[in-house]
Amino acid sequence: MAEFADDSSLLAILLDVSPSAVVHLASTPGLSLQTLLEQLLIFVNAFSLLNDGNRLAVFTAGPSGCQLAYCSSSCLPPAAAAEAAAERGTAPSAEVLKGLWQAIAGTAAAEKAGGGTFAGTSCQFSSALSRMLCFINSLQCRAAAAAAGAELSGGAGPSGGASAAVRKQQPMRLLCLTAAPDVPSQYIAVMNSIFSAQRSGVLIDACQLGVGDSSFLQQAAHLTGGIYLKPDKPQALLQYLNSVFSLDASTRQYLRLPGNTRVDFRASCFCHKRQIDLGFVCSACLSIFCEQLPACLTCGTDFQGGQGKK
Amino acid sequence: MADGSSGLVAFITSGITPLQLERLFVQPYAVVAILRSLPPLARHILLRFSCTGGTVSTATVSTWGGSDGQGKLAAALEELEALRLLMQAACKGQAVYTIHASFQAQLRHAMCSGLLVGHAATLPPRAAVPDAAILAAYARQQWEALLLYLVGGEGTTPVAPPELQAASIDIRGLLVAAGLMAKDERTQRQMSAGITQRGFQFLLADLYSQLWGVVRQYLSGLEAQASDGAGGGDLAVAINFLLCLGLQEGCNVMCHGQLGNAEKAIAAHMCQLGLLLPVAGGGELWLHPTRLAAVLAGGGRGGEAVAAQEDGYVIVESNFRVYAYTTSAVQVAVLRVFVRCDVLLPNLFVGTITRDSATSALGLGITSEQMVAFLRQHAHPRAAARVPTVPSVVADQIRLWQQELTRLQMHSAMLYDKFESQELYIGAVEHARQLGALLFRCDKRMQLAVPAALHGAMRTHLQERKRALGL
Incomplete structure (x- = not known):
């Protein structure tokens, strides 16, 4: 059954909605925030089609901080998941869209309130990265606790347990869709986040839509074994997302993928x-x-x- | 039967006609379920094709594979071609792969609209939403009743809940038609049937294969009804309906009153098999898919993971002892197929894998791989954490016992004797040795044997020699 090894994964997507990114997207021919969202939603649907075990979380990062726009019901604590299941009834893509528009509107409102001080500023990439890693970590802790609990309440078997920790974890990935330039002042925090991602086995994929390469993202992908991609044709983003970033870590070894040719260290x-x-x-x-x-x-x-x- | 030879992919490659396949590729849920039951690489190939114009040149596709993935890529492409999802064609002088048009259209539609939300137009009242534990218990109860009937041959088959007021399926007929049970010749009783070799293999298979084994037979029954003109709907629609049950997470409750007549009948049968749980509430009857429905549509992988998480109960020790923490009669019965039962406590089965118990199971047509796979799949969480899950000494010994049964190999051979002269005999022996075909010789009786395949070569040699010697 090696062929049918479980290839489900947990994917956390980070979408950069900072003013500078939005401005840049608007100036890119064939791509705007609107089309970016459309393509992202198709990717979200495609990802959940691929495997019923696939789990998804979408975050937005702006200058005022990072927000969770959407996560699969299996990512929520059991009680909240039941509530969500009862209330929900729309497609995941609709939920994602709702969350994303809220976050974008929130950013715009904050900008207005701040008297336009955010204009031209980038997102808080380091805080977004650590927020996502915390989210993934909390999921893992909950899964481990649930496994341990199931074993205890099972009762039939011999007691005691270290097996929960041994159970294979679902592979985890981060996908960063950014368009804003790096902020050198965040260097230390970003590198620390990258190292903790590396340590907890989280792959960081990056798709840079902005001007020039992002040194942070290149290093993140390089250190964690992910893929860094700067699309030649940003308007065909969906094709990049579907054919490169939908791949789970185990399938990647069989396909030829754009490599990290030159990393800015x-x-x-x-x-x-x-x-x-x-x-x-x-x-x-x-x-x-x-x-x-x-x-x-x-x-x-x-x-x-x-x-x-x- | 155990490894991938059963399931959705096997069903559509061997179980249905090309015309039905065409119809199936128009059904949205079937398309998604087919996608999910393919190996990962094949799924990604389809995803890449989904957003193209439908054709990609063969040369381009072959560049997709990495240095160590060419074999995998070729295998995946071959599988897709076997399923008629991809076709090789020539276009403008170059070879291209073409994706099945309606499959691509359905896939695109699913990607763009988010298919996995279904007819949740009306939500049931709170009172009609059963607890997850009740759902799981119902699924287990119905499915175990079926397995227990299969093992016991008598007893009661799972019955459909009476509130659906629909004709139930003949479980016994279904199992007999699937070749899992056969009418007992000795007793000649009408209602009695015994389990067959395939039945034993079925018991050891994983849940996904088991489900598909039964559903496949059920669908061919439906098809027979349809061709008789005795009602019954389109096969593709039925398959789509079945897969739809398992594909919608969370919001997949159906209102019985809103279903069509054909769907109502299928839904009642699925209640009987434990795939749906009927709950009355608010003056309506609501049908809740259970775990079994999700396994059916899950493509095999999810199903196995579910089975491993919920049902682990077997511990195998390196001294061939087997401990199974179970209260289920079915699980005990399955273990008894190849494990000698030593002690049976209310919640514990203690047994030993012996040479006799293993060889008797091998005699039933069960392979050593199936036994080891069963022990591994149902390993207790604490045993599953060990590597290897089944001690290698036990797994190896079961394999050795299987090899022992095939220690003698039969090959047809040709024996030559009554040679006219010593010289002719010596020449024939020499020739046989040169061919590397001398199996046996006896100089005293002037006999030699060669494999039957080389009889022609020996005969021409002997004829030539005889002519040369003037015999």
Whole structure:
């Protein structure tokens, strides 16, 4: 039955709805927020068609923070899921659309209230990433607790249990659809999120619709084994989504997919959050600085005597 | 019967005619269920095709495969062609793959509109929404009654709930027609039937295969009715209805009064099999699909996962002891097929896999792989956490017992004797040895044997030699 190994997965989609992303999308020929949403919804439907075990969560990220727009009923706690099942009765895509429009309207309202201070700003990518990882982690904890509980209440078998942890986890993926440029000041937080994703076995896929490549997303995909893609034809987004990002991790090994050809590994310095090619690294805590300092700003190690390693 | 040879894909490749297949590809739920019952790679190929103009050149498709995926890609394409979902054709001088037009249209429609929301136009009142535990218990009760009848040959078959007021299906007839039971020749009693070899294999199969085994027979029964002109609907519509039951998550409750006549009959039969649970509420009868319906449409993988999560009860120890925490008569009966029962407690079956018990099961046509797969699929959660789930010493020994039965191999051979001269005999032996075909020789009696396949070569050699020696 190796052929029929369960290929269901949990997919969390991050949609960038920050003003700068929306402005950029509007200026891209053949693509606007409207068409992006349409294509995204078809992808959402296609993803849930592929496997009945597939679970989905959609988040939006704006300058004011990250919001959960939609998640499958199997992602909710049992009580809330029952309630949702009773009230629901529309397609998942409709729910996604409702959530997305709410988030976008919320962002626009916040922008207006803030007197246009958000204009041109990017999304809080680092907070969105950590929010999604927390969401995935909470799902895992709940699944583990449920498995342990089932074993206890089963009662028939011998008691005690470490088996719940051993049970195979559903593979998890993040898909980031962003159009805003990187914000170097978020470098440390983003890298920390990427490392925790790497550690918990979450794949990060990225589809960059904005101008230029995103160093953050390239590194995220590279480190977690995901795919980074900058579509040549953003107006054909659906085709990219369906043929590349709908693939689960195990099927990817059989198909030829766009690879991470060149990854921009440049770091941001810890002192001014500038992206640098060459810098100074603290020999004790590996903090990165763009200029030679008398002492490390992070751990306080004394560099006097020119001991900062170049 | 166990591994993928049963199920939706097997049914549409071997069970129905091309014309019916054409009709089936127009049915939205059937299309989704077919998609889900394919291997992952085949599903993704269809997804890539779904948004094209319908044709993609063969050269392009072959570039999809990665360096170690060419074999898999070819296999997936072959399977899709066998299902008539993809066709090879020539277009403008180059070879192309074409996706089945109506299948593509249905797939696109499902993707664009979100198919998995059905006729939930009217929701049942709160009182008519049963607890998940009740649903599960009903499904188990009906299905186990069927299996128990299969094992016991007598006893009661599962009955349809009386409130549906519909003719129930003849379970015994169904099982006999499916070749799972046969009329007992010795007793000559009308109502008595015994389980067959296929029946035993059926018992050990996973739930998905079992369900499809029964549903397949049920559908061919419907088809026979339709061709007799005795009512019965279109087969494709019936299949679509069955798959529709399992495909809609959460909001798939049906109001019995709103169904058509043909659907009402099928729904009543599915209640009898445990796929639907009828609940009265608000002056109407509501039909709630159970776990079995989801397994039927789930394409095999989801079904197995469900079975593993809910029903794990078997622990196999490396000393061939089997402990099964179960109160179900069916599960005990299935285990007794290949495990010697030592102790039977109210909630525990203790047995041993012995040479006798295993060989008797092998004699019933069950393979060692099926036995090991059964033990693995129904492993207790604590046993399932071990690697391997079934101790390798036990699995290997069962395999060895199977090989023991086939230690002797029969091949037809040809024996030559009564040679006219010693010289002719020696020459024949030499020739046979050169052919690598000498199975046996006896110089004293001047006899030799070669495989029957090489008789022609030996005969021409002997004739030539005889002519040369002037015999």
